Amino acid sequence: xxxxxxxxxxxxxxxxxxxxxxxxxxxxxxxxxxxxxxxxxxxxxxxxxxxxxxxxxxxxxxxxxxxxxxxxxxxxxxxxxxxxxxxxxxxxxxxxxxxxxxxxxxxxxxxxxxxxxxxxxxxxxxxxxxxxxxxxxxxxxx
Amino acid sequence: xxxxxxxxxxxxxxxxxxxxxxxxxxxxxxxxxxxxxxxxxxxxxxxxxxxxxxxxxxxxxxxxxxxxxxxxxxxxxxxxxxxxxxxxxxxxxxxxxxxxxxxxxxxxxxxxxxxxxxxxxxxxxxxxxxxxxxxxxxxxxx
DNA sequence: AAGGAACTTAGAATAGTTCTAAATCTCACT
DNA sequence: AGTGAGATTTAGAACTATTCTAAGTTCCTT
Numbered sequence: 580x581x582x583x584x585x586x587x588x589x590x591x592x593x594x595x596x597x598x599x600x601x602x603x604x605x606x607x608x609x610x611x612x613x614x615x616x617x618x619x620x621x622x623x624x625x626x627x628x629x630x631x632x633x634x635x636x637x638x639x640x641x642x643x644x645x646x647x648x649x650x651x652x653x654x655x656x657x658x659x660x661x662x663x664x665x666x667x668x669x670x671x672x673x674x675x676x677x678x679x680x681x682x683x684x685x686x687x688x689x690x691x692x693x694x695x696x697x698x699x700x701x702x703x704x705x706x707x708x709x710x711x712x713x714x715x716x717x718x719x720x721x
Numbered sequence: 722x723x724x725x726x727x728x729x730x731x732x733x734x735x736x737x738x739x740x741x742x743x744x745x746x747x748x749x750x751x752x753x754x755x756x757x758x759x760x761x762x763x764x765x766x767x768x769x770x771x772x773x774x775x776x777x778x779x780x781x782x783x784x785x786x787x788x789x790x791x792x793x794x795x796x797x798x799x800x801x802x803x804x805x806x807x808x809x810x811x812x813x814x815x816x817x818x819x820x821x822x823x824x825x826x827x828x829x830x831x832x833x834x835x836x837x838x839x840x841x842x843x844x845x846x847x848x849x850x851x852x853x854x855x856x857x858x859x860x861x862x863x
Numbered sequence: 864a865a866g867g868a869a870c871t872t873a874g875a876a877t878a879g880t881t882c883t884a885a886a887t888c889t890c891a892c893t
Numbered sequence: 894a895g896t897g898a899g900a901t902t903t904a905g906a907a908c909t910a911t912t913c914t915a916a917g918t919t920c921c922t923t
Contacts, residue, residue: 600870642871658800675846692838699829705860712853717846
């Protein structure tokens with residue numbers, strides 16, 4: 580089973596679980612996110628998938644991205660003013676935003692860190708998710 | 722010296738430091754943020770200041786907010802799709818976003834935590850700032 | 864093969880923000 | 894007090910990102 584098949588099946592399964600159909604458009608949008616794990620905007624995804632399915636519309640790209648988010652296959656991230664970006668990495672991780680280039684990198688987190696961070700919440704605050712965004716520069720040694 | 726005077730002077734001083742003038746519009750926008758420490762959008766600030774200076778324009782509110790951000794008196798925050806929100810709390814803190822109500826609360830951080838979190842960055846990543854956003858629900862005991 | 868729901872599409876509509884160009888204000892210098 | 898330069902404000906146009914709408918298409922189910 581190739582990774583592509585795996586992803587395609589994971590997609591079909593998650594969609595079915597929500598009573599939704601698999602479609603060429605949804606597969607294509609999902610694979611556009613998986614094959615380059617940067618954090619593209621809807622417009623960027625549109626540009627990529629159009630090379631493979633020339634008639635796809637931007638509205639469909641938005642629809643598919645929203646569907647993928649609903650199915651918990653993709654996360655929508657907003658860390659600055661401007662278009663929403665999409666991230667197919669579902670493992671807990673932080674984002675590093677390089678302010679010089681605008682590029683975004685995933686940062687793995689030690690398994691205990693999120694729990695420790697949640698400990699700072701006063702009683703009465705119940706966090707389901709924690710987003711961590713670093714902003715700064717990456718140096719040449721990266 | 723009242724707190725208002727203090728803030729007004731802090732504003733005048735920071736503006737002067739950047740070669741900018743103090744104006745009634747800038748004072749009013751700043752005080753609209755300080756007197757209610759929620760996290761208003763530009764539109765909400767506009768609604769508040771209009772009651773005191775009826776002729777102020779929305780463009781001016783945007784201009785003033787941007788100026789305050791440039792002078793390091795206010796932080797612009799974006800943690801979801803939608804309008805930018807503005808926060809006059811300059812101390813290091815996290816945000817808790819109540820997904821049921823949309824309300825945002827400041828969460829104080831222990832002084833060592835940000836340093837610890839930065840330790841997870843691999844070599845070559847140099848973070849100037851770290852944003853932490855909790856998402857979840859607040860319970861009645863808050 | 865007919866009906867119906869899910870899906871896609873193009874284009875219109877909307878929301879939030881920035882831009883533009885003209886009017887106004889303020890200050891330093893006479 | 895008067896003037897000119899530059900900073901600031903303003904209304905409205907323009908722009909960007911996204912959502913909505915209504916029509917057309919696909920694909921199951923009977």
